[in-house]
Amino acid sequence: MNGRIVLVFLVAASIALSAGVHRRIQDQTLDKTGMENPYAFVTELLKGRWESEDGIFSAVLTDNVQGIVLSLSREDEVVFFGSFSHEGTDPKVKTTITPSPQQYAPEGGTTSCLLQDLYVEAEKLFAEFTLQRDGESEPFSLVLLKQEDDALLPVPDTSELVELSWYQNAMSYSDCFSFDIRGREDEALLSCSCTDPEDGAQVETDDEGIPVSKECMEELASFLKETAFTPYIPPDPYLADATNSRLSLTWREQETVFTNVCAGKEELRELLTRIAKEALNTEEN
Known part of the structure; x- marks a missing residue:
């Protein structure tokens, strides 16, 4: 009889523990509307500072006031800034990043940037874009690597x-x-x-x-x-x-x-x- 009581207690405890774990996981994967977000862990892996091997270009992806924000800089100049969404469940395979809008042209500036392709694969950020300055176009195809240090979003001069x-x-x-x-x-x-x-x-x-x-x-x-x-x-x-x-x-x-x-x-x-x-x-x- 005592053994049966212990068994019932262990089963009940196991169910309660599982429910608690599920609840914590669910709490961590809710988006801003309260709906479950199955890609929350992907967002966490995307967030941070990325840098090209030559150190000229860098990108910062971070969760912010209006959702997820992307910035792309050439040395100290911000060439792209905007929010984005992503498709994919595993950034080690391929996660496509879709900025909104895809073209960034700061007010009063002479440079604009059109992002043609942006994705993460094998823990690398691949970016294809075109910079337009004074009527001339310059295409780029970059590979950026994730950096260990934390990053703040760069502030464009027009902000x-x-x-x-x-x-x-x-x-x-x-x-x-x-x-x-x-x-x-x-x-x-x-x-x-x-x-x-x-x-x-x-x-x-x-x-x-x-x-x-x-x-x-x-x-x-x-x-x-x-x-x-x-x-x-x-x-x-x-x-x-x-x-x-x-x-x-x-x-x-x-x-x-x-x-x-x-x-x-x-x-x-x-x-x-x-x-x-x-x-x-x-x-x-």
Whole structure:
């Protein structure tokens, strides 16, 4: 009798464990609409930075605000940027990547890029595309290899800053701060709470925020595009005195909205503090 009870218990436990495992797997493979996504693991394998053997071309594929985003760069110039979908269940065999749209032409630029073919096979990214500059066409056929390091999406020169959110927690109160900027360049609002690193003065706005001039927003956007940020890495939770500095930058490039989550820099803190003080002075006057 006791043996039968133990057996029933083991069977029930096995069923419950299997259901839990299935549930966790299902949770990891749901897309943004809540529907099951059988290709989620493929997306994870595609994501990251890819580079040609000569180091001239690089590609970044990442999951972002509007889904999966693809960028292709020639040295420091972004030649293609847009969202994409993929077909295939095993990138070691062949996974076809379909960008949308297939042609990228930044506003006011002299270069456009038409992607004819893009796929991953045998853990390599194959790209065939044509660059058009000043009426001349240059075809390319590349093989790019997956890199080990994490990557942020490069920001094209034509991208518009949509939102900035930066908070930092530290052991010292004067090193704790928060900055939030939201809205387009001509109607951006800033809210912040920080200590000026130069004179120790407290700089603070209300939660609704105060207007920021278009000139300051243009200066900020230029600084962010020219600065080399590194991906954000959460601090060790077991280190009580660790500094946690998380900077989130959201951009719009044509129809694509994307966000880079980075580690902050002291130069940016100084710039934002100055912008906040100027905005407060303008608001008071």
